[in-house]
Amino acid sequence: MDGVTPIGVVGTGYVGLVSAVCFAHLGHHVVCMDVDEAKIEALREGRAPIYEPGLDKLIDDISGRLSFTTSYDEVLDACRILFIAVDTPPSASGDADLSSVQRATREIAGRGGERLLVMKSTVPVGTGERVMADLAGLGATDIAYASNPEFLREGAAIQDFLEPDRIVIGAFRPEDGDAVEALYRGIDAEVVRATVPTAEMIKYASNAFLATKISFINEIANVCEQVGADVREVARGMGLDHRIGPHFLQAGIGYGGSCFPKDVQALKQLAGNSGYHFQLLSAVLEVNALQKRRVVNKLKHWLGGLRGKKVALLGLTFKPNTDDLREASSIVLAARLQGEGVTVSAYDPMIPAGDHPLFPGVTIVADPLEALSGADAAVLVTEWPEFGRLDWSAAAVAMRRPLLIDGRNFLGPDVAAEAGLEYDGIGLGDAHRDAGEPG
Ligand code: NAD
Numbered sequence: 001m002d003g004v005t006p007i008g009v010v011g012t013g014y015v016g017l018v019s020a021v022c023f024a025h026l027g028h029h030v031v032c033m034d035v036d037e038a039k040i041e042a043l044r045e046g047r048a049p050i051y052e053p054g055l056d057k058l059i060d061d062i063s064g065r066l067s068f069t070t071s072y073d074e075v076l077d078a079c080r081i082l083f084i085a086v087d088t089p090p091s092a093s094g095d096a097d098l099s100s101v102q103r104a105t106r107e108i109a110g111r112g113g114e115r116l117l118v119m120k121s122t123v124p125v126g127t128g129e130r131v132m133a134d135l136a137g138l139g140a141t142d143i144a145y146a147s148n149p150e151f152l153r154e155g156a157a158i159q160d161f162l163e164p165d166r167i168v169i170g171a172f173r174p175e176d177g178d179a180v181e182a183l184y185r186g187i188d189a190e191v192v193r194a195t196v197p198t199a200e201m202i203k204y205a206s207n208a209f210l211a212t213k214i215s216f217i218n219e220i221a222n223v224c225e226q227v228g229a230d231v232r233e234v235a236r237g238m239g240l241d242h243r244i245g246p247h248f249l250q251a252g253i254g255y256g257g258s259c260f261p262k263d264v265q266a267l268k269q270l271a272g273n274s275g276y277h278f279q280l281l282s283a284v285l286e287v288n289a290l291q292k293r294r295v296v297n298k299l300k301h302w303l304g305g306l307r308g309k310k311v312a313l314l315g316l317t318f319k320p321n322t323d324d325l326r327e328a329s330s331i332v333l334a335a336r337l338q339g340e341g342v343t344v345s346a347y348d349p350m351i352p353a354g355d356h357p358l359f360p361g362v363t364i365v366a367d368p369l370e371a372l373s374g375a376d377a378a379v380l381v382t383e384w385p386e387f388g389r390l391d392w393s394a395a396a397v398a399m400r401r402p403l404l405i406d407g408r409n410f411l412g413p414d415v416a417a418e419a420g421l422e423y424d425g426i427g428l429g430d431a432h433r434d435a436g437e438p439g
Contacts, residue, residue: 006031007183008079010104012039012068014050014157014258014324015120015150016085021058022161024065026186032068033075043068051323051350054158072107076115081179082108083148085120090262094269096124105131109140116144118180122203122263123147124270128170128196146171146180147196149203154257155321168192170199204270207263208281213248214255215287221251221427222294231427232409251426253333253381253407254291256318258326261288292332296340298405298424299377307341310400312375314368315382316348316359323350325358329407330381334362347371349384373398383408392419 006029009020020030034040039049048055069075086100101121119128128147135143147170152160167189171177177193221231231251239246264281271278303309318328334344338361345363353366365371372378372395380387387410396402402421409425416423
């Protein structure tokens with residue numbers, strides 16, 4: 001690949017757009033294609049349709065090597081190598097819904113030509129072989145296939161793409177793997193070459209393992225609450241063991257987002273479909289679902305009943321530094337609280353004030369103190385850095401009862417006590433009691 005023959009990226013969402021921009025940053029010309037006209041329009045006007053730190057600037061810097069289209073003809077006229085980065089959401093059965101992938105591959109097959117499809121979307125093991133069979137059925141025998149799963153994290157996506165822990169490439173023919181590997185020239189990372197099913201499994205196994213780590217530390221946190229230990233110190237003590245490592249050991253109100261929930265479910269489903277009951281993943285999913293509800297029980301415990309109370313949610317996105325609300329814990333929490341007769345207000349730096357379809361009945365405002373005003377309690381749902389700079393003393397005064405349930409152990413009991421807050425986190429054992437007893 002000479003950097004002049006463009007790469008096509010089909011699907012310009014979080015993964016597709018970041019990949020396209022980063023490939024352009026590496027010197028390639030990239031044609032981004034999406035069926036969403038509003039997204040392509042925004043990109044043509046130089047605006048990123050998603051929030052990802054650093055993305056706007058990078059788009060600006062390399063705009064000469066990026067073009068945007070809604071036309072398959074245009075991307076296929078220009079490109080031989082096509083990355084597929086369309087969505088693979090969960091279906092009703094828990095299996096990955098591959099309809100976007102199928103639509104994209106059919107469009108490509110229908111236009112003929114010798115091509116290499118590179119699957120960046122997260123797809124179940126066996127998808128590559130199925131796509132090849134579909135293509136053969138459509139007479140598109142000149143299309144080769146490679147799997148190149150993506151591991152970037154929203155909020156740190158550009159750095160993750162350009163400085164990855166590894167690049168995984170699965171191919172049916174070595175020359176296709178070589179062609180994909182060549183595109184990453186300039187990135188210093190170990191390349192894992194594998195068969196297509198193995199590459200597909202590496203992605204699912206990685207996400208399932210990370211989700212397992214989160215559910216594990218959440219269960220440890222829950223036990224810590226029973227026995228008076230502090231999960232933050234437990235996690236630190238565990239994480240210093242290099243066999244364990246410090247990452248993904250932050251107890252909280254459970255994982256959300258567009259990847260972990262669906263990928264864990266899809267792997268469990270994939271195992272089940274092949275006759276294997278993946279017991280561990282059933283527990284991981286169950287623990288995660290229950291963890292969100294524990295916050296409701298904490299509020300009940302502290303407030304002595306929820307009907308007629310007002311609770312403010314601080315943060316709605318599934319993690320900081322993104323505008324992504326897919327499978328965010330806040331959605332379940334807001335609905336559960338309203339089901340208990342609570343009036344819910346909310347603030348998130350990325351979510352505009354007003355009505356939001358995912359939060360019916362929730363008053364979303366543009367200022368955290370406004371959300372907290374008159375509240376009987378607040379729940380810190382997303383650890384946005386700006387919450388560290390909030391005037392918590394003013395927050396305590398503005399609230400009817402200055403009670404903070406810290407779903408991310410972000411503030412800490414000392415800061416909370418200094419601000420005059422009653423405070424409870426996740427798995428803090430006796431630590432929160434310094435800041436006040438339930439009443
Ligand atoms: P997304 O929903 O943000 O983007 C998908 C894009 O594909 C959308 O813009 C949509 O309009 C477009 N699209 C759908 N069907 C199309 C078609 N037939 N032709 C052209 N465009 C089409 O999704 P995402 O978060 O970027 O995720 C994409 C894939 O990458 C998923 O499989 C996901 O599991 C995986 N992944 C996501 C992340 C992440 O952090 N978001 C990380 C790693 C892997």
